[in-house]
Amino acid sequence: MNEKNSEHELNRLRNQIDTIDSQLLSLINQRLEIGQKVGTIKKQTGSQILDRTRERKLIERLFKLNRGPAGKDLLRYVFNVIITATREIQKPKTISFLGPEASYTHVAALTHFKHSGKFVEQPNLYEIFREVEKNQSHFGVVPVENSIEGAVNHTLDLFADFDLNICAEHYEPVSHDLLSITGEAEDVQKIYSHPQALAQCKTWIKKKFAHAEIFETTSTSKAALLASDDKTIAAIAGKQAAHLYELQSIESKIEDYSGNITRFLVIGKEMPEPTGQDKTSIMFATSHVPGALFKALEPVNRAQLNMLKLESRPTRHHNWSYYFFLDIEGHKLDKRVADTIEEIKQYSLSLKILGSYPVFAKEAHEA
Numbered sequence: 578m579n580e581k582n583s584e585h586e587l588n589r590l591r592n593q594i595d596t597i598d599s600q601l602l603s604l605i606n607q608r609l610e611i612g613q614k615v616g617t618i619k620k621q622t623g624s625q626i627l628d629r630t631r632e633r634k635l636i637e638r639l640f641k642l643n644r645g646p647a648g649k650d651l652l653r654y655v656f657n658v659i660i661t662a663t664r665e666i667q668k669p670k671t672i673s674f675l676g677p678e679a680s681y682t683h684v685a686a687l688t689h690f691k692h693s694g695k696f697v698e699q700p701n702l703y704e705i706f707r708e709v710e711k712n713q714s715h716f717g718v719v720p721v722e723n724s725i726e727g728a729v730n731h732t733l734d735l736f737a738d739f740d741l742n743i744c745a746e747h748y749e750p751v752s753h754d755l756l757s758i759t760g761e762a763e764d765v766q767k768i769y770s771h772p773q774a775l776a777q778c779k780t781w782i783k784k785k786f787a788h789a790e791i792f793e794t795t796s797t798s799k800a801a802l803l804a805s806d807d808k809t810i811a812a813i814a815g816k817q818a819a820h821l822y823e824l825q826s827i828e829s830k831i832e833d834y835s836g837n838i839t840r841f842l843v844i845g846k847e848m849p850e851p852t853g854q855d856k857t858s859i860m861f862a863t864s865h866v867p868g869a870l871f872k873a874l875e876p877v878n879r880a881q882l883n884m885l886k887l888e889s890r891p892t893r894h895h896n897w898s899y900y901f902f903l904d905i906e907g908h909k910l911d912k913r914v915a916d917t918i919e920e921i922k923q924y925s926l927s928l929k930i931l932g933s934y935p936v937f938a939k940e941a942h943e944a
């Protein structure tokens with residue numbers, strides 16, 4: 578095929594793709610409209626939006642119908658997104674995240690909710706908790722722990738101030754870029770980022786940008802936004818922020834350790850049902866006497882429950898008194914878990930169940 582012919586053929590094929598895309602768009606919208614009608618019936622009959630049996634049958638039917646080249650994984654992935662959107666339209670959800678757009682919390686929120694819902698940015702973590710408490714948002718997404726830097730203390734402290742449930746957990750890989758308008762290292766005089774990201778890259782910064790002044794921002798995307806206005810500012814942020822704020826990468830993967838991952842929590846007022854693979858998070862304060870923590874944890878050991886995490890934070894009410902944040906295996910409706918929590922309560926000054934929720938399964942968010 579000569580150049581002219583192949584260009585002609587390419588145009589013809591792309592026109593076909595455009596026609597198919599128009600049909601797909603129209604079909605997706607038709608499906609969503611039908612979903613809305615199904616939603617109205619469910620509301621009248623008082624039935625639940627989610628119908629897992631119907632969803633499973635629907636996917637199985639498509640697998641049987643399929644003649645390729647699409648594989649099962651692709652079909653599951655594509656239809657999962659469409660089904661999530663169909664569920665969402667029956668009962669729209671509002672989700673608060675740490676703004677501005679393209680922060681890691683935003684990315685985690687989008688991935689967790691499969692881009693379905695109304696995503697609203699908040700200027701800080703406190704506002705996320707407050708929006709959910711005031712019923713302005715159904716859910717909030719907050720970072721709680723990073724594999725390099727450890728606990729996000731601010732989030733833990735907010736659990737003491739608000740009575741909200743943990744409804745889910747989400748793990749999101751985090752890889753940082755140094756970003757600026759020009760993408761030239763010699764233009765950089767200041768480095769902006771969230772304290773967690775700065776800490777995750779501190780050795781790299783010391784080695785490569787010892788001369789730069791460091792400034793903390795409320796989020797990595799806020800740093801990117803500020804960098805998009807001044808070529809002497811470089812932001813440590815993710816690829817999504819680079820894209821959104823039209824920044825160039827000076828260097829990628831600048832975190833001090835690879836495999837960097839952040840655990841996020843979805844907070845809300847819902848209480849997830851047991852799934853058989855759950856975690857329960859509690860917080861409690863022990864009295865300031867020798868052996869208090871040991872006594873409080875003994876029931877966990879006796880019940881042979883797996884302890885998944887233990888963190889401590891000052892209560893801020895009295896010096897040297899602490900809140901302990903404990904994650905254990907199982908759901909609070911499991912008798913063994915409920916009895917253990919009752920026992921811990923007896924050795925605690927106060928105890929709050931933060932929630933029982935399914936253990937994160939990566940596949941659930943891919944498929």
Ligand SMILES: C=C(O[C@@H]1C=C(C(=O)O)C=C[C@H]1O)C(=O)O
Nearest residue numbers: 615626627628631632660663664
């Ligand atoms: C549309 C419905 O509601 C939900 C969405 C489904 C879908 O997108 O096909 C299927 C089952 C339900 O979880 C339904 O019940 O048919």
